[in-house]
Amino acid sequence: MTLDQGTHVKLRQATTATDLDTLRDLILAVGLSHERGAITATFEGSTYWIADLDGRPAGCIGLEHGEGASLIRSATVLPHARRQGLGRALATSALTQATLRGDRAVYLFSSDAGPFWEQFGFTRVPPETVAAALPDTPQVISGEGRGWLKDEVGWMRTLGVPSWPEGA
Template identity: 65%
Template sequence: MILAPDTSTTPHITIRQAKLSDLDTIHDLILAAGLSTERSAITATLEGCTYWMADLNGIPAGCIGLELGQGASLLRSASVLPASRRRGLGRALVMSALTYATLRGDKRLYLFSSGAGPFWEPFGFVPVSSAEVSAALPSAPQVLSGQSRGWIEREQAWKRVMGA
């Protein structure tokens, strides 16, 4: 269950790596942010992935994940509760994921997003085909889900060349 963070005081934001016990909260955040409409369709996992949580005043208010590949990763599930937006949580989560991808030596970072291009462009993401993502990360859970559910061809993909 997701509680609404207290936003009446100066916000205290903490970014931390997610633990297995956070997985249900990650799913709750994805649903609350409108990235999925059904829990059974959420493929977020901590197997082969790293997730970060953004806690606002001690309460989970956002998350982001990286599905890890060889030389490339897939950024996914960037979610911030609607009531907690415009406080820097999304940017802090993205910067955590970008730093981690850089440190692990990724050359490319991908994501799917049909509606949030203006958010991703300042981070250096440019549109690419979903086929490119599928070729770069064929066993990523989100790629496999998109292929099996038939949405991947309709989804806008984005790429950031690391170190550029």
């Protein structure tokens, strides 16, 4: 994918321990967490992507998978890489993956990025709705255990499950 003149973006699925370290570095760099040990990113029951901008990690997004739903988490783009379509590419990738897995809905927590997610069809819901839909995901477990969940803003988007022609 090429953005503005000469800028190259590569989205890749995170699969290694080094990729987990990169995810944590990105999360810390934008202030989504201030403590490396508190970041619950894991490959168990989750899928993450890293966006490389001109060969360097500049953003990431993850999906924590539940039963018929997924939770978007750790959606971030470094400040110098914003407003170039990187966030849109990451969000689209995650929504496509959730649709292909057959999820009926996708949820997330965000206190300050509501306008970004609204353009993808997300609507505000109580955080308890998110927790009830995905009680076993690392982010929900962390939020309940650390007490920050009650102060969050929940978001939800219903997905249409692709229908395939008969005999396909």
